[in-house]
Amino acid sequence: MPRRISIRQSVMAADEKIANRLRRDLKDRGILMVNLIGSPGAGKTTLLESTLAGTDLRSAVIEGDIATSRDAERIARTGTQAVQINTHGGCHLEAHLVEKALEELALDKVDIVFIENVGNLVCPAEFDLGEDYKVAVCSLPEGPDKPLKYPHLFCEAGAVLLTKIDLNKHIPFDRELFWGDVSRLNPNAKKIEISATAGDGMQEWKALLSRWLGEKR
């Protein structure tokens, strides 16, 4: 006869424990960790490339992708150390994967660890990786209705970046709708409009990173 056994255990508990441990360890070492989340092609890697070029902040990058190490190679070309995590079909990163990636990085001279999550606007928002802030990266061509369609990410984000704003020459975009919805979902999120290719907003973004780093130390 089968017998019923109560388990009452969170499936995420083990991973949440790892995330909290990572956050504590990085805090002790004075390192800021930022988790970039956005759709495929939103411009996450390009944003990182321009962020890393010409900054005093010493960085390391963890690249999450389903397959290939292309993004890590792009980052390595800027002279910044990068580790690639391949999820082999998995649609989001989890803390235990980040833990392994951190072990591969030389962190003693690093101020900021950037994580580029798997391109996906949906579930990466649900997983705590031990980061200090999640950053929502949404590009102008995706359209201004994304915050309300994918509210969870925008609710969780410490900052919302609207990228590729140089494309507004060619593509109409209702800014009031976009930023209005972001504010309603998350009044505390820092809001920045960026063009990684033309340079708009990059100063503001780097200043935000410096402020976050300062608050951690």
Add this chain to the structure above:
Amino acid sequence: MHELSLVKSIIDLLADHAEKNGWHRVSRVTLRIGRMRQVIPDVMKFSFSVAAEGTALEGAELEIIELPLAGRCRACGYAWEEELFSCPKCGSSDSEITHGMELDIDSVEVEDQDAPKDKHSPICNGGR
């Protein structure tokens, strides 16, 4: 894809319980999942049946109890049970999600191995 990765964590966790406690077979698994976890029950059940093959959970029935979203206003304390991101009472968007993020294994039904006659049975349920 999302369901598959969750299902793998669940199976790893329960296969571990099964080995430690000497469960012969798990015949039923009950999960409690919040609406914010964006899980589609049928996709979850299918992923589970595939991923369970070759484990102590093979053939187990998966039951999913879906839990509604609930939130609370940090400004005025008003609480609600629907998908809202601002307070219907005072309009503040400073709200928190109080339920809907659950992803818990509630219980299992197991069939035990024949208990060894010469030793104490290794079966226990973790004191719960």
